[in-house]
Amino acid sequence: MTHPDPIRDPRKATMEDTVVYVVDDEADIRALLVDTLGTYRFRAEGFATGQEALSALNLREPSVFVLDLGLPDMDGMELINRIRARTAVPIIVLSARAHSSDRIMGLEIGADDYVVKPFDPREIVARIRSLLRRAVPDSSKKSSDTSRARFAGWTYEPRSHRLVAPDGEETFLPTGEAQLLQALLNAPKRVLSRDFLLDHGGRDDALDRAIDVRISRIRKKLSGDSKTPLIRTVYGSGYMLTADVDWS
Numbered sequence: 001m002t003h004p005d006p007i008r009d010p011r012k013a014t015m016e017d018t019v020v021y022v023v024d025d026e027a028d029i030r031a032l033l034v035d036t037l038g039t040y041r042f043r044a045e046g047f048a049t050g051q052e053a054l055s056a057l058n059l060r061e062p063s064v065f066v067l068d069l070g071l072p073d074m075d076g077m078e079l080i081n082r083i084r085a086r087t088a089v090p091i092i093v094l095s096a097r098a099h100s101s102d103r104i105m106g107l108e109i110g111a112d113d114y115v116v117k118p119f120d121p122r123e124i125v126a127r128i129r130s131l132l133r134r135a136v137p138d139s140s141k142k143s144s145d146t147s148r149a150r151f152a153g154w155t156y157e158p159r160s161h162r163l164v165a166p167d168g169e170e171t172f173l174p175t176g177e178a179q180l181l182q183a184l185l186n187a188p189k190r191v192l193s194r195d196f197l198l199d200h201g202g203r204d205d206a207l208d209r210a211i212d213v214r215i216s217r218i219r220k221k222l223s224g225d226s227k228t229p230l231i232r233t234v235y236g237s238g239y240m241l242t243a244d245v246d247w248s
Helices: 012-016 027-039 050-059 074-082 100-109 119-134 175-186 194-198 212-220
Strands: 019-023 043-047 064-068 093-094 113-116 149-151 154-157 160-166 170-172 231-234 237-242
Touching: 019 027, 019 050, 027 043, 027 119, 043 050, 050 064, 050 074, 064 074, 064 119, 064 160, 074 093, 093 100, 093 119, 100 113, 100 212, 113 119, 119 175, 149 175, 175 194, 175 212, 175 237, 194 212, 194 237, 212 231
Parallel strands: 019 043, 019 064, 064 093, 093 113
Antiparallel strands: 149 154, 154 160, 160 170, 231 237
């Protein structure tokens, strides 16, 4: 098996610290991804079942998951839900389902990206790098890496992507949702255009519809009084967070 020469990456020391869990029951695909990621100086580990991946997660949290939806022991959607209950680690879905509705479903269940089989393994490398760049906090933003936002009884921590409900229930947001929520929290009671939000959590996606899907998912997590939603659609303009926000 041959691989393309790796692109020179000035951050390769960082790449060596990046652990990627590859979950796919097809041994050849799993081996191809693990070998290619290793060529690009990622530390990749392969798993044939969802349970193997969850057991590994108990021991160490990876930087990224790359997983197939068609697993022998559990549906890939169930695996994503179980991962999401514990961590906001980025997830890239692999699937032979190419229809746009399937891609949207993948995003709706909490994935950060969706790649259709067959694929070029270098595309996976590029998408992992993109997700990792998006996950790095921007020091120019209003909120800091260690700050917390409090709004309408909710608490959000950008560093961990942890969202805490008024009753104390915790949720970890995927990277795309976390970036969108933070953009809204940084500009409360202001209408943010769809193009602006695309630049803050979806420009890398193949589908612009990803923004609408992710806003819908955030709304569900913030569900309360449907007559006064925390995120309001301003038709023809964009979205607005209706609550006051206190950063501390």
